[in-house]
Amino acid sequence: MTIPTENVGSLPRPMSLQNAIAEYDAGNITQDELRTIQDEACRDSITRMEATGAPIVSDGEQRASSFATYPLADTLAGTGLADNLAGDGQYFAIFTDGHHRQLPRLTGGPFRYKTYAADYLKDSIKYATKPMKQAVIAPSMLSLLYPLDDEVEGYTRDQFLHDLCDEAEKDIRLAFEAGAKRVSIDFTEGRLACKNDPNNPWTGRNMLESFIELNNRVIDRFTPEERTNIGIHTCPGGDCDSTHSDEVDYAELLPHMFKMNAGYFLIQLASEKDKEYVYELCGKHSREDANGVAQVCFIGVIDPLNPVVETPEQVCNDLVTAAKYIPVERLGSTDDCGFSPFSIDVKPKHGSPDVARDIAFKKIESRVKGTAMASEQLRGTAAASTAG
Numbered sequence: 001m002t003i004p005t006e007n008v009g010s011l012p013r014p015m016s017l018q019n020a021i022a023e024y025d026a027g028n029i030t031q032d033e034l035r036t037i038q039d040e041a042c043r044d045s046i047t048r049m050e051a052t053g054a055p056i057v058s059d060g061e062q063r064a065s066s067f068a069t070y071p072l073a074d075t076l077a078g079t080g081l082a083d084n085l086a087g088d089g090q091y092f093a094i095f096t097d098g099h100h101r102q103l104p105r106l107t108g109g110p111f112r113y114k115t116y117a118a119d120y121l122k123d124s125i126k127y128a129t130k131p132m133k134q135a136v137i138a139p140s141m142l143s144l145l146y147p148l149d150d151e152v153e154g155y156t157r158d159q160f161l162h163d164l165c166d167e168a169e170k171d172i173r174l175a176f177e178a179g180a181k182r183v184s185i186d187f188t189e190g191r192l193a194c195k196n197d198p199n200n201p202w203t204g205r206n207m208l209e210s211f212i213e214l215n216n217r218v219i220d221r222f223t224p225e226e227r228t229n230i231g232i233h234t235c236p237g238g239d240c241d242s243t244h245s246d247e248v249d250y251a252e253l254l255p256h257m258f259k260m261n262a263g264y265f266l267i268q269l270a271s272e273k274d275k276e277y278v279y280e281l282c283g284k285h286s287r288e289d290a291n292g293v294a295q296v297c298f299i300g301v302i303d304p305l306n307p308v309v310e311t312p313e314q315v316c317n318d319l320v321t322a323a324k325y326i327p328v329e330r331l332g333s334t335d336d337c338g339f340s341p342f343s344i345d346v347k348p349k350h351g352s353p354d355v356a357r358d359i360a361f362k363k364i365e366s367r368v369k370g371t372a373m374a375s376e377q378l379r380g381t382a383a384a385s386t387a388g
């Protein structure tokens with residue numbers, strides 16, 4: 001048996017690209033000039049990811065302003081902000097190192113994506129010789145565009161959520177149509193929803209259940225065959241080598257998260273203090289039959305926030321241990337998060353984004369090798385695995 005392995009999506013943008021984004025924001029270079037540099041970063045990302053031996057690759061999200069804001073603006077600074085949005089929305093996360101990231105604010109309807117993930121994929125897939133995956137943002141994250149308590153004049157919350165679900169569905173379908181073999185939905189706000197951060201008003205409001213329901217409104221529009229290739233990514237955040245919710249007990253999140261009828265889950269785990277505890281939760285709460293699809297648990301075996309490269313042996317050991325709790329036929333491996341979900345990220349613990357890129361490819365290579373080792377070791381144990 002072969003254990004599947006897949007990355008989350010992003011890679012650090014080279015410093016030359018981050019500088020070009022700043023030049024574009026300042027009006028010193030044109031969008032076409034920026035695109036040329038983005039194209040080159042995507043080509044380099046795909047070529048180097050393929051060279052790691054990874055069976056499925058991404059373009060490192062080198063064109064995206066961030067994993068969450070790509071539908072809304074050209075850059076993280078807000079250049080090219082979509083219609084009916086203002087820059088001063090709520091925090092979606094405040095990180096433990098003190099920095100924060102902010103969403104735009106909806107000012108009217110209708111809500112439409114300006115850019116779909118497929119728009120970027122179409123430009124990147126020509127560089128790939130292996131299958132590509134595409135990450136998209138969860139509707140639950142974008143639901144935070146609507147003011148928390150106030151009503152947007154002439155556009156009710158229900159109308160907004162209706163439009164949002166249509167756009168999120170379209171984002172996934174277009175990615176498949178553009179050639180993505182798999183599409184994973186970034187759901188970093190799930191774990192954060194279990195935290196009560198007094199500085200971030202939307203947390204601490206028990207929004208997790210409503211997030212799950214909203215995401216299922218979109219996921220349930222797909223057939224079981226389609227949902228086999230639709231995943232969910234959970235993590236405690238990963239930006240500037242910092243997190244936003246790693247103190248939240250996974251027991252608060254996972255029983256709810258697996259209610260989403262997705263076919264696979266990319267779960268941060270390498271940086272957990274007690275991995276076996278989380279493997280057990282995954283084994284217990286993931287479902288053999290989620291409305292017609294078996295849920296595969298891709299456990300995190302690589303920590304993108306830590307410059308120390310994991311060995312293939314470490315990766316293999318994690319998977320063999322996880323197989324004590326998760327049926328081998330529903331086990332996979334992944335990285336804990338994207339390597340740089342936001343376009344502007346100097347990767348402080350790594351020294352520079354260029355060093356962090358080199359390290360990222362070494363880490364991916366370890367994941368690929370270690371997963372192959374575990375596949376070999378676990379060969380024939382599928383029937384003997386003990387779920388739950």
Ligand SMILES: [Zn+2]
Nearest residue numbers: 188235337338
């Ligand atoms: Zn993540």
